[in-house]
Each structure stands twice: as structure tokens, then as C-alpha cells.
Amino acid sequence: MADDYSKVLLDESEMPTQWYNVIPDLPEPPPPPLHPGTHEPIGPDDLAPLFPMALIMQEVSTDSYIDIPGEVLDIYKLWRPTPLLRARRLEKALDTPAKIFLKYEGGSPAGSHKPNTAVPQAFYNAQEGVKRLTTETGAGQWGSALAFATAQYGLDCEVWQVRASYDQKPYRKTMMEIWGANVHPSPSDLTAAGRAVLAADPDSPGSLGIAISEAVEQAGPDPDTRYALGSVLNHVLLHQTIIGEEALLQLAKVEETPDVLVGCTGGGSNFGGLSFPFLREKLAGRMNPTIRCVEPASCPSLTRGEYRYDFGDTGQLTPLVKMHTLGHSFVPDPIHAGGLRYHGMAPLVSHIYELGLVEAESIHQTECFAAAIQFAKSEGIVPAPEPTHAIAAAIREALRCKESGEEKVILTALCGHGHLDLASYEQYLAGQLVDYDYPEEKISAAMAQVPVLG
Amino acid sequence: MADDYSKVLLDESEMPTQWYNVIPDLPEPPPPPLHPGTHEPIGPDDLAPLFPMALIMQEVSTDSYIDIPGEVLDIYKLWRPTPLLRARRLEKALDTPAKIFLKYEGGSPAGSHKPNTAVPQAFYNAQEGVKRLTTETGAGQWGSALAFATAQYGLDCEVWQVRASYDQKPYRKTMMEIWGANVHPSPSDLTAAGRAVLAADPDSPGSLGIAISEAVEQAGPDPDTRYALGSVLNHVLLHQTIIGEEALLQLAKVEETPDVLVGCTGGGSNFGGLSFPFLREKLAGRMNPTIRCVEPASCPSLTRGEYRYDFGDTGQLTPLVKMHTLGHSFVPDPIHAGGLRYHGMAPLVSHIYELGLVEAESIHQTECFAAAIQFAKSEGIVPAPEPTHAIAAAIREALRCKESGEEKVILTALCGHGHLDLASYEQYLAGQLVDYDYPEEKISAAMAQVPVLG
Numbered sequence: 001m002a003d004d005y006s007k008v009l010l011d012e013s014e015m016p017t018q019w020y021n022v023i024p025d026l027p028e029p030p031p032p033p034l035h036p037g038t039h040e041p042i043g044p045d046d047l048a049p050l051f052p053m054a055l056i057m058q059e060v061s062t063d064s065y066i067d068i069p070g071e072v073l074d075i076y077k078l079w080r081p082t083p084l085l086r087a088r089r090l091e092k093a094l095d096t097p098a099k100i101f102l103k104y105e106g107g108s109p110a111g112s113h114k115p116n117t118a119v120p121q122a123f124y125n126a127q128e129g130v131k132r133l134t135t136e137t138g139a140g141q142w143g144s145a146l147a148f149a150t151a152q153y154g155l156d157c158e159v160w161q162v163r164a165s166y167d168q169k170p171y172r173k174t175m176m177e178i179w180g181a182n183v184h185p186s187p188s189d190l191t192a193a194g195r196a197v198l199a200a201d202p203d204s205p206g207s208l209g210i211a212i213s214e215a216v217e218q219a220g221p222d223p224d225t226r227y228a229l230g231s232v233l234n235h236v237l238l239h240q241t242i243i244g245e246e247a248l249l250q251l252a253k254v255e256e257t258p259d260v261l262v263g264c265t266g267g268g269s270n271f272g273g274l275s276f277p278f279l280r281e282k283l284a285g286r287m288n289p290t291i292r293c294v295e296p297a298s299c300p301s302l303t304r305g306e307y308r309y310d311f312g313d314t315g316q317l318t319p320l321v322k323m324h325t326l327g328h329s330f331v332p333d334p335i336h337a338g339g340l341r342y343h344g345m346a347p348l349v350s351h352i353y354e355l356g357l358v359e360a361e362s363i364h365q366t367e368c369f370a371a372a373i374q375f376a377k378s379e380g381i382v383p384a385p386e387p388t389h390a391i392a393a394a395i396r397e398a399l400r401c402k403e404s405g406e407e408k409v410i411l412t413a414l415c416g417h418g419h420l421d422l423a424s425y426e427q428y429l430a431g432q433l434v435d436y437d438y439p440e441e442k443i444s445a446a447m448a449q450v451p452v453l454g
Numbered sequence: 455m456a457d458d459y460s461k462v463l464l465d466e467s468e469m470p471t472q473w474y475n476v477i478p479d480l481p482e483p484p485p486p487p488l489h490p491g492t493h494e495p496i497g498p499d500d501l502a503p504l505f506p507m508a509l510i511m512q513e514v515s516t517d518s519y520i521d522i523p524g525e526v527l528d529i530y531k532l533w534r535p536t537p538l539l540r541a542r543r544l545e546k547a548l549d550t551p552a553k554i555f556l557k558y559e560g561g562s563p564a565g566s567h568k569p570n571t572a573v574p575q576a577f578y579n580a581q582e583g584v585k586r587l588t589t590e591t592g593a594g595q596w597g598s599a600l601a602f603a604t605a606q607y608g609l610d611c612e613v614w615q616v617r618a619s620y621d622q623k624p625y626r627k628t629m630m631e632i633w634g635a636n637v638h639p640s641p642s643d644l645t646a647a648g649r650a651v652l653a654a655d656p657d658s659p660g661s662l663g664i665a666i667s668e669a670v671e672q673a674g675p676d677p678d679t680r681y682a683l684g685s686v687l688n689h690v691l692l693h694q695t696i697i698g699e700e701a702l703l704q705l706a707k708v709e710e711t712p713d714v715l716v717g718c719t720g721g722g723s724n725f726g727g728l729s730f731p732f733l734r735e736k737l738a739g740r741m742n743p744t745i746r747c748v749e750p751a752s753c754p755s756l757t758r759g760e761y762r763y764d765f766g767d768t769g770q771l772t773p774l775v776k777m778h779t780l781g782h783s784f785v786p787d788p789i790h791a792g793g794l795r796y797h798g799m800a801p802l803v804s805h806i807y808e809l810g811l812v813e814a815e816s817i818h819q820t821e822c823f824a825a826a827i828q829f830a831k832s833e834g835i836v837p838a839p840e841p842t843h844a845i846a847a848a849i850r851e852a853l854r855c856k857e858s859g860e861e862k863v864i865l866t867a868l869c870g871h872g873h874l875d876l877a878s879y880e881q882y883l884a885g886q887l888v889d890y891d892y893p894e895e896k897i898s899a900a901m902a903q904v905p906v907l908g
Binding site: 006012077079107111152170179377380420426 | 456458459460461463465467528533561562563602605606624628629631632634830831834835836871873874876877879
């Protein structure tokens with residue numbers, strides 16, 4: 001390629017045809033999920049009411065690679081392979097000798113990396129005869145992705161959107177409806193869980209925990225209906241590894257290897273998707289990047305949470321999983337990166353962090369938005385609030401290189417655009433965005449509710 | 455390439471390095487613009503207070519090709535070359551033997567084709583020492599593009615946004631501010647033109663005509679300030695020809711030639727950009743596509759307007775240009791495709807239509823939104839309201855092919871995404887979108903105001 005490239009593309013024929021499962025390559029496997037009642041490891045049958053067997057088998061797979069079905073590749077090709085951007089204009093603005101690469105996932109129909117897993121989840125459900133998927137959504141990214149994906153395979157899609165978000169961001173709802181999804185504000189009177197909340201508080205703004213309860217409740221008893229989750233679980237991170245596999249091929253094309261890889265972490269699927277293929281290369285001794293998670297200072301599950309068994313949801317309906325957690329009842333301050341406002345962290349990312357294979361840092365949101373504005377002015381793209389954390393971390397690293405003179409290669413993922421998040425930029429530009437202190441008391445209170453296992 | 459490709463990409467090294475000027479290839483040149491006072495053809499000096507000389511010389515150029523400056527190519531490469539999509543899933547949904555190709559321009563920072571001209575306009579102004587650009591914007595697409603472009607060359611940017619749009623679509627304003635533009639609602643008290651309107655009606659919702667007057671008034675007397683226009687003029691259409699030049703290369707890669715080319719027309723820059731390189735091929739006898747404009751039924755300048763000298767703006771500040779017009783005082787019904795709500799048509803597109811080289815049809819907006827929903831469900835991308843017209847026209851053609859059994863190759867441009875236009879989809883899905891009758895009386899009244907030349 002020419003030396004002055006701005007992005008590295010792959011042809012469709014070069015797109016990876018397998019997802020990568022990092023588990024067999026780890027020095028030890030992650031601890032198993034436990035049944036919330038018996039505290040015994042759960043088996044595939046325990047998950048069968050919620051997920052199709054193909055996804056459950058991926059969740060527990062010990063194979064290093066899993067073939068991507070042709071019917072999924074066909075849909076991926078609507079927007080994949082995604083470009084690897086070289087942020088030359090940002091490098092110049094920072095006056096850094098570092099090279100900054102960003103894997104851009106915002107060109108998908110839903111505008112983020114989420115369709116990478118929504119599409120195979122919809123596919124496997126359709127293949128097993130499921131007619132309808134239920135899910136929850138906060139800011140709307142995951143609901144949009146699943147609405148798009150279910151439309152491709154003729155499935156119905158029911159989304160419980162957190163009431164506050166449903167009222168404040170009507171356009172995400174509209175996007176989901178364009179693809180044919182049925183969107184309910186949560187709490188709703190369609191479920192026992194929702195009705196119980198409404199009975200206690202008719203004006204409840206809802207929460208992700210309540211919305212999960214409603215979606216799970218609707219999926220469980222109906223044999224034609226299953227539930228879909230957009231992050232945290234092993235099979236979700238597995239599907240996202242196509243991000244990192246593509247990035248590896250793209251960096252090879254320009255003969256670069258990353259010295260530092262940074263990714264924003266909420267549930268962990270964007271970070272896992274980008275980093276796991278590079279972790280494979282690191283474990284095999286073929287490269288040696290520093291791999292770093294970036295999380296919001298107001299929801300610091302890796303840097304401040306404890307590594308313990310906890311519930312994945314506020315309503316305590318899910319299995320117990322060992323992860324870095326702030327406590328399942330922890331409610332983060334209202335930062336704009338809705339996708340990073342999760343009390344826990346993917347068990348697989350938590351395990352790898354515990355093994356010392358990755359680092360973590362936290363950043364406040366005003367630094368993130370300042371970084372995003374600098375990025376947008378240099379490179380054009382307006383990032384979603386979540387990847388502003390990745391960009392802020394990349395800029396920190398690039399400025400360290402400016403000090404040291406090191407010509408490091410920095411890789412990160414720009415996992416979504418911010419076209420439906422412009423209200424957050426409006427607040428930032430008006431000087432109305434605040435940073436929240438470390439929520440020590442809230443975390444202590446929430447951690448006190450985490451079950452103590454025998 | 456494999457036979458089942460979903461899109462055709464070009465590498466940056468394959469990006470065209472020249473814009474194409476169709477005028478020398480036409481059987482006769484378009485009539486010249488006239489001075490509004492003398493009715494004599496205007497010269498470059500008449501335009502010098504508004505535009506830099508490089509753009510004025512492009513406006514009147516008789517060269518067939520004009521080199522794209524390296525500093526512009528560098529910025530183009532942030533998102534160009536753009537993909538050529540093959541809408542296989544839509545073809546299947548329509549059960550048509552036709553092949554449907556779409557040149558997708560929504561991946562630009564501003565989300566449309568507009569930066570293709572905003573970037574060179576900002577560049578040439580910066581090169582001639584201009585410090586500030588003024589412009590108007592209706593829905594906000596053009597203002598966003600110019601805000602992005604000026605940020606690349608360190609120019610200030612002042613945008614007068616039609617008051618009704620400023621109030622109803624605050625997110626376009628935020629997007630412009632992210633890139634550093636200063637956005638004013640129009641009418642404003644910053645200009646004599648704005649103050650006059652406000653004196654008569656303090657609650658004026660504004661209009662594109664008023665906003666143009668304000669931007670032009672601010673640019674004229676200040677030697678450091680110039681004005682920028684996002685469509686209609688020859689140099690704007692020239693810059694957009696990179697769309698068609700890329701599409702030609704991409705179709706050649708898959709060994710296809712278009713039988714039908716359709717493009718939506720408002721001011722004419724998207725249509726001209728896509729079609730002129732193909733018109734060159736047609737005039738040279740190398741291919742023979744039917745080339746068709748698609749316009750909204752409520753603003754039918756080509757299909758119902760007269761080919762006459764008229765003003766480009768409501769305020770009668772611009773030169774007189776010969777074009778298809780509904781009358782400079784015509785105010786279209788409030789359809790959602792704001793970018794197509796223009797009383798006239800690019801003089802160059804009008805001239806080519808008059809020469810019989812292109813056809814035109816008009817479509818109502820509810821058919822367009824129905825087509826857009828079908829497209830989004832099949833192909834993922836949610837289109838802006840403007841290109842829904844192009845998609846509806848492509849679907850009409852594909853369904854005719856289904857009847858006739860013809861395996862036609864249909865090419866159109868998907869000139870922007872609809873992420874900032876979801877309110878229009880919300881109305882459509884709620885059944886609140888109406889079609890407007892042909893505005894015969896309004897057009898008659900407006901045409902009565904068009905000057906009669908001696």
C-alpha cells in the first residue's frame with residue numbers, strides 16, 4: 001500500500017470465516033456460572049428456556065474456532081469487513097510520533113458493533129424454529145441491532161426499553177420500529193415484573209435490571225420465544241472477535257503490530273471482540289502488545305470492583321457469575337455512555353484481568369468528550385459516548401509518546417457513531433456536563449447485597 | 455470478484471484524481487447567467503465578492519477535467535472511495551430479475567454527499583486567504599458538511615439555519631457546533647435582512663430565501679469572508695462528479711453497465727454528480743443508459759416547472775439563471791425531504807433535460823417512505839428522506855422488470871443516511887404523513903412573479 005494511506009480495507013473475500021474462542025488458549029479456564037439456588041455449576045439444560053442450543057454450546061465450547069454460518073456471512077457483508085482507520089490528522093494535531101489506528105464499527109446498519117452478535121443470535125434462533133426474540137435495551141444500541149437482525153430472518157422482536165430512555169430518546173425507538181420491532185417502555189403492564197414495579201411506583205423511570213426481568217419473563221414459558229443478550233456472555237464476545245481478526249489482517253497489510261491496544265469496557269463485548277485475537281498472538285509469543293481496558297470513572301467495575309460471584313441483573317433472575325462487580329444493585333451516576341453503565345463485567349474479561357493479561361484504567365466523561373471533539377475535528381467522525389473513552393485513552397497514550405519520543409503503534413476500536421447521541425454533545429458544549437466523584441458509599445452499599453457463597 | 459459480492463470497493467489508490475466537467479461534451483453550452491439589473495451576461499468579477507477566483511474559474515471552465523488538489527484528496531480519503539452496494543436482498547424481496555446498485559454516500563462525516571463539494575470550497579477559500587465562510591442551511595445537511603470542511607482548513611464558519619429547523623432539529627445544530635461552526639437561527643438580528651423580517655414578524659419561522667440573504671449579506675462587504683453554496687452551481691456539480699467516476703470504475707470491476715440510472719433532484723448536485731460521467735459515456739457511444747431525475751410530486755420543478763430565467767433565491771439577490779423553475783417565491787409544501795424543497799433546478803441539469811438527454815418523473819412522499827422501509831428491512835441502511843425518492847424510483851423500475859422479465863442493471867445513489875431524520879419515519883409509521891396535491895395555484899402565483907426578459 002501507499003505510505004500515506006488513511007484507512008486499510010479488506011475485500012469481502014478476505015473476511016474471516018471463523019470466530020475465535022480464547023478460552024482454550026488461556027492458562028486456566030474461567031470459573032463456571034452457578035445456579036442461583038443450589039450454587040452448583042449450571043449445565044446447558046438450565047439455559048435452554050432462554051437460549052437456543054447452538055448458542056448454549058458456543059457458551060461452553062472448548063473449540064478454538066467456530067465456523068461462521070454462510071447465512072450470517074451474507075448479512076455481515078452488508079457492512080463488513082469494516083475499515084481500519086489511520087488517524088493521521090489526529091496524530092498531527094497531537095504532534096505525536098505514535099501511530100493511531102481505529103477499527104471503525106459505526107458503519108453497520110444499527111451504527112455500532114452490536115449487529116456482529118445480533119445477526120448470529122437471530123440466525124441460530126430462527127434455525128431452531130424460534131419465532132420471537134425478546135430483549136431489553138437502555139440507550140437503544142442493542143435493541144436497534146437485534147431489530148435489524150431479526151428482520152433478516154423473519155423473526156418477531158419485542159424490546160423492553162428503559163422508560164427514561166424511551167421518553168428521552170424517541171428516535172432509537174423509531175429506528176427499531178423501522179426494522180419491524182415492537183418496542184415497549186419498561187416497566188410495562190405486559191409482565192408480572194413490570195406490573196409489580198408500576199403498582200409500587202406508577203411513574204417509575206425504569207432500569208436495565210427491570211427491563212431484563214420483563215424480557216426474560218416473556219421468553220421463559222413460551223416455546224416459540226427466546227431471549228437475547230447483547231454483551232457479557234461468552235458467546236457474545238465470541239461473535240465480536242471478527243473485529244479483532246479483521247484488524248489483525250489489516251495491520252499485517254501495512255506491516256504494523258500494535259504496541260498498545262485500548263478498548264472501552266461496559267459489558268465487555270467490544271473490548272473482547274477487538275482484543276482476544278491479539279491476546280492469542282501475545283500468548284503465542286508472536287507479538288507483545290500492552291492490552292488495556294478503559295472504563296468510566298463513575299462505573300469502575302474492573303479498577304474498583306471486587307472479583308466475586310454476583311448476579312448479572314438487578315432482579316437476581318440470572319445465574320451467578322464470577323466477575324468484577326460493583327454489586328448487582330449498584331445504579332451508576334447518569335453519565336452519557338449508557339452502554340458502559342453496567343454494574344459488572346464479562347466473566348471472561350474479568351478472568352483475563354485477574355490473570356494479569358490485561359490492564360485497566362478509568363476516565364471521567366468530560367475528558368472523554370473533549371477527546372471526542374478533538375477527534376471529530378481531525379478525523380470527521382462523531383463518536384458515540386462509549387468509544388469516547390477509548391479515544392481519550394488513545395490520546396493519553398499518544399501524548400505519553402510525545403513526551404518520550406516513542407513511535408508506538410496504538411490500536412483501538414471506534415465501536416459506534418454518535419448520530420443518535422448528539423444531546424450529550426449539546427450538554428458538553430453548553431458546559432453542563434459534570435464529572436461524578438468516585439461513588440464509594442453507593443458501591444459499599446451495593447456490595448453488601450452480593451451473596452456470600454459457602 | 456466472487457459472483458456473490460454485496461458491495462464493490464475501491465482502494466484509495468484507485469480514487470479518481472480529477473473532477474469531470476460535462477459542459478464541453480454537450481451539443482451546446484448552457485445559457486449564461488445574467489446580471490439582475492442589466493440583464494447582460496455576468497463576468498467573473500461580478501461574483502468575486504462572494505466566491506474565491508478558483509471556484510469562479512471552475513464555474514465557467516471549458517476544460518473537460520480539473521485536477522483535484524492533493525490537500526482535498528487527503529480529506530476525501532477520510533471516507534472515500536465510497537462503496538457501491540449491490541442490493542441483492544432487496545432484489546430478492548422484490549422478486550425481480552433486475553440488478554440494483556446503489557452508490558452509498560452516507561459514510562461521510564456529515565452523513566451525505568455534501569462534503570464532496572464543501573471540502574474543495576473550503577480549501578480554495580483558505581488558499582486565497584479567506585478567513586471565514588458564511589452559508590445557509592435548511593435541514594442541516596449542507597451546514598454540517600461545511601462545518602466539517604472548514605474545520606479541516608482552520609476557517610471560521612457561520613451558518614444561518616432556518617428558524618423552524620433550528621428549533622425542531624437541534625441535533626443538526628449540535629453536529630455543526632462539534633466541528634466548530636457558529637450557528638444562528640434565521641431570521642437573526644445580525645443582518646439588515648434578518649432585522650427587516652423580524653421587524654415585520656418577530657415570530658417568523660424563516661425560510662431558505664431569508665437565510666441565503668443573511669449569509670450573502672454577511673459575506674459581501676468583508677474582504678476576509680466569502681459565501682458558500684451547497685448545490686445548483688456548476689462548480690458544485692463538478693465536485694460531485696467524483697461519485698459517478700467512482701461508480702464507473704466499480705461497475706467495470708464487476709463487468710456491468712447500467713441500463714437505467716436514477717437520481718433524486720433537489721438543487722441537482724447529487725444527480726449531476728452521479729450521472730454526468732455516465733452521460734459522457736453515453737454521448738461517446740460507449741454505453742446507452744436511460745438517465746432519469748426523480749423529484750418530489752409537491753416540488754416538481756423539472757416535470758411541471760417552466761424553463762426560464764429566474765432568481766436563485768427568494769430575496770432576488772442572486773444573478774438570473776435559466777433553469778426549470780416553479781417561481782422564486784414558491785414555497786413547497788412541508789414534505790420531509792428538505793433537501794428537495796427548492797423552487798428551481800441546477801441550470802446545468804435543466805439544460806441537459808431541455809436537450810432531451812435525461813428524463814424526469816415525480817413521486818409522492820408516502821410511496822418514498824414505504825420504499826425506504828422495505829429497503830431498510832432488506833439492506834439495513836435507513837435512508838435520508840431525499841434518497842427515498844431514488845429508492846422508490848429504483849423499485850418502480852425493478853418491478854417493471856419483474857413484469858417484463860428484463861434483467862436490467864439499475865444504478866442509483868443513496869446520497870445520505872437518515873439518522874438525523876428519524877422524526878419523519880416516526881410520523882410515517884404513525885400514519886401521519888400526507889401526500890400533497892399538485893400545487894397548481896401556488897405555482898401559477900409564483901410564476902407570475904418571475905421576471906419577463908426583453
